[in-house]
Amino acid sequence: MKATLYEGNKVLSIIDKDIELPKANEVRIKVAYAGVCGTDMHIYHGMMDKRVNIPLTIGHEMSGTIDAIGEDVKEYKIGEKVVVRPLDDRLVKPSDKGFNHICEELKFIGIDSPGAMQQYWNVPAFTLHKLPETTDLKLAALVEPLSVATHDVRMSGLKPNEYAVVLGGGPIGMLIALVAKEMGANVIISEVNETRIAKAKEMGLEAVNPIATNLVEYVKEKTEGRLADVVFEVAGVQSTLDIMTEVAGIRGRIVMVAIHGEPKPVNLFKFFWKELQLIGARVYEKEDYEKSIQLINENTLPFSEMITSVVPLSEIQEIFEGIDKNPNGMKTLIDCQSI
Numbered sequence: 001m002k003a004t005l006y007e008g009n010k011v012l013s014i015i016d017k018d019i020e021l022p023k024a025n026e027v028r029i030k031v032a033y034a035g036v037c038g039t040d041m042h043i044y045h046g047m048m049d050k051r052v053n054i055p056l057t058i059g060h061e062m063s064g065t066i067d068a069i070g071e072d073v074k075e076y077k078i079g080e081k082v083v084v085r086p087l088d089d090r091l092v093k094p095s096d097k098g099f100n101h102i103c104e105e106l107k108f109i110g111i112d113s114p115g116a117m118q119q120y121w122n123v124p125a126f127t128l129h130k131l132p133e134t135t136d137l138k139l140a141a142l143v144e145p146l147s148v149a150t151h152d153v154r155m156s157g158l159k160p161n162e163y164a165v166v167l168g169g170g171p172i173g174m175l176i177a178l179v180a181k182e183m184g185a186n187v188i189i190s191e192v193n194e195t196r197i198a199k200a201k202e203m204g205l206e207a208v209n210p211i212a213t214n215l216v217e218y219v220k221e222k223t224e225g226r227l228a229d230v231v232f233e234v235a236g237v238q239s240t241l242d243i244m245t246e247v248a249g250i251r252g253r254i255v256m257v258a259i260h261g262e263p264k265p266v267n268l269f270k271f272f273w274k275e276l277q278l279i280g281a282r283v284y285e286k287e288d289y290e291k292s293i294q295l296i297n298e299n300t301l302p303f304s305e306m307i308t309s310v311v312p313l314s315e316i317q318e319i320f321e322g323i324d325k326n327p328n329g330m331k332t333l334i335d336c337q338s339i
Contacts, residue, residue, distance in 0.1 A: 145175055167234055187206060251275045
């Protein structure tokens with residue numbers, strides 16, 4: 001089989017390796033497609049070298065079919081379509097309070113252990129979610145990032161007819177907007193990249209450039225002065241931290257989607273003055289995956305528009321270099337069986 005390796009210094013290589021038998025309680029997946037996400041790009045740029053055990057096969061967004069089954073695995077069959085929820089949450093403690101998806105000893109598969117950017121991938125059976133036989137495996141490779149979005153929206157408590165402002169129109173921001181709209185909310189994306197604004201509009205979403213338009217005044221006009229019921233901070237820059245408390249209305253909920261690796265200034269007076277809530281949201285839970293699989297199979301949302309390109313596994317180095325040069329793209333999928 002062919003597998004990719006991140007070797008550090010923006011180098012990804014292709015290697016030959018033996019196909020391994022799955023251990024007890026594991027399955028072997030014939031990987032169909034693997035998506036490249038922002039975390040993979042952080043790894044490529046060397047930003048996670050202290051965490052990643054170099055060299056490593058990375059990747060955690062994927063779809064595929066079961067190719068072999070280890071001992072003691074009874075609930076799956078060879079040939080079934082699956083996706084992996086890449087959280088190894090077995091080392092739980094009482095202090096985790098039952099929230100295994102964010103447990104203290106959580107290991108993220110594809111970052112802390114080998115991932116999906118290879119032709120065959122052995123994973124613990126408990127990480128799998130079955131897909132209906134009719135599932136499009138290209139779209140199924142979006143289940144992992146879509147589950148981030150379904151989790152964020154669920155954590156927000158968003159209700160039909162409420163107004164949601166999504167600060168940042170990258171892949172996760174766009175998926176949050178689609179999920180929120182599917183729930184019956186009124187959604188506005190704030191994004192400075194005109195290509196992404198155009199993409200949002202193609203997908204039937206409302207988008208505005210806060211550089212060209214006063215976002216607070218725009219939302220005021222749309223809401224008869226009430227402002228946003230929910231704000232999703234996805235961009236992770238100081239300007240969105242500044243505007244999130246301005247665009248939120250009285251008793252608005254702000255969901256922190258972006259990862260801020262260090263303390264940042266936030267206008268706490270606005271939290272007091274408007275009785276705002278700040279909600280943290282990290283990864284996903286089982287129910288978020290099941291919701292995402294449902295949405296992918298209903299296929300009423302324009303998920304195919306999220307896929308910028310599908311590229312053979314053999315071009316792994318060119319894939320990452322290309323994404324680096326094209327900030328306008330949404331989601332690149334790697335065809336893991338194409339070499």
